[in-house]
Amino acid sequence: MKIDLINQESFSISELSATFNLTSRALRFYETKKLIEPTRVGSRRIYSKRDKARLALVVQGKNVGFSLDEIKEMLDLYDIRDGQETQMKISSIKFRAQIVKLVEQKAQIEMAIAELTKLCDQVDVVVSGQPSDMKITEILNGKKVTLNAKIDALNTKSQPAGAETH
Amino acid sequence: MKIDLINQESFSISELSATFNLTSRALRFYETKKLIEPTRVGSRRIYSKRDKARLALVVQGKNVGFSLDEIKEMLDLYDIRDGQETQMKISSIKFRAQIVKLVEQKAQIEMAIAELTKLCDQVDVVVSGQPSDMKITEILNGKKVTLNAKIDALNTKSQPAGAETH
DNA sequence: TACTTGCTTGACGCTTACGTTAACGTAATG
DNA sequence: CATTACGTTAACGTAAGCGTCAAGCAAGTA
Structure with a gap:
């Protein structure tokens, strides 16, 4: 049962919810919204490093006032274009639009x-x-x-x- | 239909909704919430000056971020104590609390x-x-x-x- | 074995402020 | 008389983001 906590490759739902101070319910909810897609062992969810990274982006997005749908949009875009310049520019524009909203x-x-x-x-x-x-x-x-x-x-x-x- | 538009004593739902830039639906909704209580002629609503004044307060309350429930609370309080000093102080406290919320x-x-x-x-x-x-x-x-x-x-x-x- | 913990899938609830039909009544005007 | 404008009640829909049961399974511990 000794898992390398430093170089952990996968996580349980309670580990991640604790890490990001979210409830398990929230994580399942994000899954139904397809923000994250953990694999399963039996019926249990296994979250990868990638899931964890995405989750971090979700949290950050929430903190700056994006809706979950907007966050999903950007994550999907990021997946498709894999961090290319075009994607960056699009994000940049969305960020600026959001800033305008917040300023209002x-x-x-x-x-x-x-x-x-x-x-x-x-x-x-x-x-x-x-x-x-x-x-x-x-x-x-x-x-x-x-x-x-x-x-x-x-x-x-x-x-x-x-x-x-x- | 000759009504003194300057010293009007009562109003129809559409008059008031136009005045405050609200929909009729909104006024009826406020009625179910007991923020206003227009009388009836047949089935039609007749809004008094008092209703109009209350509605003005509702609108103002909304503009500064109070919920309809909070607004109702204050209006009721105002009815009971009829603008006395105690009521004023209570309002003042609520206003300040709201300011704190907004600052946050x-x-x-x-x-x-x-x-x-x-x-x-x-x-x-x-x-x-x-x-x-x-x-x-x-x-x-x-x-x-x-x-x-x-x-x-x-x-x-x-x-x-x-x-x-x- | 019994108990506890952790996890699972539904599925309905909650909040706020109305919008949106539906289906119908009534008043004034041309 | 017909049309148009305005009115009515009732009830379901919407958005956002989960909370809160309910009911049950599997693994580890006493």
């Missing part, structure tokens, strides 16, 4: 943060000394309040007592 | 962008022996239109001819 998302989030910050400030003004007849609808219409930005204070001040162990 | 998401996206940028550079080195004649920074500034054209071309190529008129 980022802008959206920044707008939301700005909006929420504004709301926070408005609420604060009301709570800290204005008459209670001022209704939130009026606030949202921006009729009564002027605003100041304090994002830094927000980041350190908040945290509503909910312990999330994640 | 933003950080994630920034990491992904950095990672992808790195990958792009690496690919470029392999392909051309130089780090990119189409520099990422230029992409982000939208300077190289030729690249955008390439990306568009790619998108139309990989999209199975689905024209979205929205």
Whole structure:
């Protein structure tokens, strides 16, 4: 049973799931999506080095926001052209497109943060000394309040007592 | 059909959906979620000013990344306490929590962008022996239109001819 | 032998926010 | 009167990525 852990040629499902911090269920799911195709010994899955490498790419792809389908597309492309220049260029283009997508998302989030910050400030003004007849609808219409930005204070001040162990 | 469009007291489903750029389906869905509760004339929905105001809050909440359930929670709270100080403080806390969430998401996206940028550079080195004649920074500034054209071309190529008129 | 661990294949569940028919009713206009 | 526009309910579909049983087999250990 002694296996050379350094130069290991094949892996069980639990080994790989541990390595990449994925569940076995996830690996089986990726298999149904044909992202990886382990061989079998009996009914058990045996993952090769190649499977492991592909899995690493899957994880990386996920981390940069590609969907599993998109990842599959690129992996297939890579298989067909085997790392040739054309494939590289295609990947490069997809990467850049993804960057554009992410930049847009980022802008959206920044707008939301700005909006929420504004709301926070408005609420604060009301709570800290204005008459209670001022209704939130009026606030949202921006009729009564002027605003100041304090994002830094927000980041350190908040945290509503909910312990999330994640 | 002569209705005072300026001081309108009630609205049809299509009026409101047009106003907020939502589909009728969406409004009915919000109703099942009890975000709004229009009255009926026969089987037809009649939305009050209050419904309209609530809907405005729903839309705003969505824009800053709250789920419909979260929005409902806050709206209910607002109904119970009717815009009092306690409610304001609670909202304020939720807003700040949401800001924290968004800031985290933003950080994630920034990491992904950095990672992808790195990958792009690496690919470029392999392909051309130089780090990119189409520099990422230029992409982000939208300077190289030729690249955008390439990306568009790619998108139309990989999209199975689905024209979205929205 | 009994028990435990690890692995297997289904197969349904969950989340979020609606889209999409189907099949039909009603109101206003020409 | 017919057409057009707008309305209704009900219920299934979609995307993404697995989670969560259920039920069972095979190998190693006490």
